[in-house]
Amino acid sequence: MFFQKFQRFMYGRYGTDAFSFFLLGLGLVLTLLAGLFFRPLVLLADLLYLYAIFRLFSRNIPARQKELSAFLRVWGPVKGWFSFQKRRFSERKLYRYFKCPNCKQALRAPRGRGKIEVTCQKCHKVFITKT
Ligand SMILES: [Zn+2]
Structure with a gap:
């Protein structure tokens, strides 16, 4: 009953996306930092939560999609850099990166091959x- 009412309420509304989760995550980090260092940061965190909630219930879907694509243009390379560092770390015994x-x-070659000739892709x- 409640679920159906909620479903009807949410019909035509934007819901969540990667940007909303990012806002909530950043808000959580700011809340923690506020508790540890600087109390007024809580206000900034609250603004992020409110923005995420606003996006959740928004009916202006094209505007929310525009925000998401702008966010992904910035976040994509950042995320890519972190996943590259993670991969580099997990392969550090097998490959040398240079x-x-x-x-x-950025290139890599198997370790322990001595001096090798590399052709950049x-x-x-x-x-x-040297590897
Ligand atoms: Zn090159």
Whole structure:
């Protein structure tokens, strides 16, 4: 009964997305920091919560989708950098990571092969490196 009423209430409303979860997560972090260091940060956290709630019930779906795509344009590279660092760390015993001296592209090679000749996948520069 309640669930059906809620479903009807939510019909045509935006709901949640990655940006909403990001706002809630950031709000939670700010709440914790406020408790530890600087009390007024709670107000900023509350604004983030209110914005997330506003987005949840909003009927202006195109505007919310625009916000999401703007968020993903910024968040995508940040998330990509973190997942690259995670992968690099988990493979640290198997692969050595280095950058192409020409275009700075991140490259990797199996460890323990000694001096090897590397061809960059991006700019095709050939160089020697130790693994
Ligand atoms: Zn290169």
